[in-house]
Amino acid sequence: MNTWMVWATLAGAVVILELFSGTFYLLMISFGLLAGAVAAFLSAGTSVQLVTAAIVGTVATLALHNSQYGWKGNKDAARDPNVNMDIGQTLTVSQWQEQGGGRYTSRTMYRGAMWDVELQHVSGYPGEYVIQEIQGSRLIVRPV
Structure with missing residues (x-):
């Protein structure tokens, strides 16, 4: 078996592992392994093959990480509408009680239950x- 075939077989095995993991990071590593296969096909030395595979895999992984599809930091679940369906919904408040320091509180009906409502840094007027x-x-x- 030729060296480039070994590289290509390893790349295929990593792609199969990627299918089980559901991330694209292993796919980027397989691009590096394919680059090693190309280097082997062009009769480059073993050290050149290894360096090529490492550089291409690293650059591809970093490019994915910095793209819109890469890892994203944790969001605050209390403010994330993807986590809580109530974020962005409207409700009506009939009256506010000033708590001092620009803080206003109220109780209002929302989704069939009474909720504590808080308004900060804005004077509280009845409304939406x-x-x-x-x-x-x-x-x-x-x-x-």
Whole structure:
């Protein structure tokens, strides 16, 4: 078996592993292994094959990591509408109680239950508000 075939077989095995993991990072490593196969096919030495595979795999992995499809930092679940369906929904508040320091609280009906509602850094007037964040059983809102 030729050396380039060994590289290509390893690349295929890594692609199969990638199918089980569900990430694209192993696919980027397989690109590096294919680059090693190309270097072997062009009759490069073993050290050139290894360096080529390492450089291409590393560059491809870093490029994926920095792209829009790469790893993303943890989001605050209290503010993430993908985690909590209530973020971005509107509700009506009939009256506010000032708590001092620019903080206003209220109780209002939302989805068939009474909720504690908090408004920060804005004077509270009755009307429509949008849910910005959920902290426990409190809805943090902003004016529409």
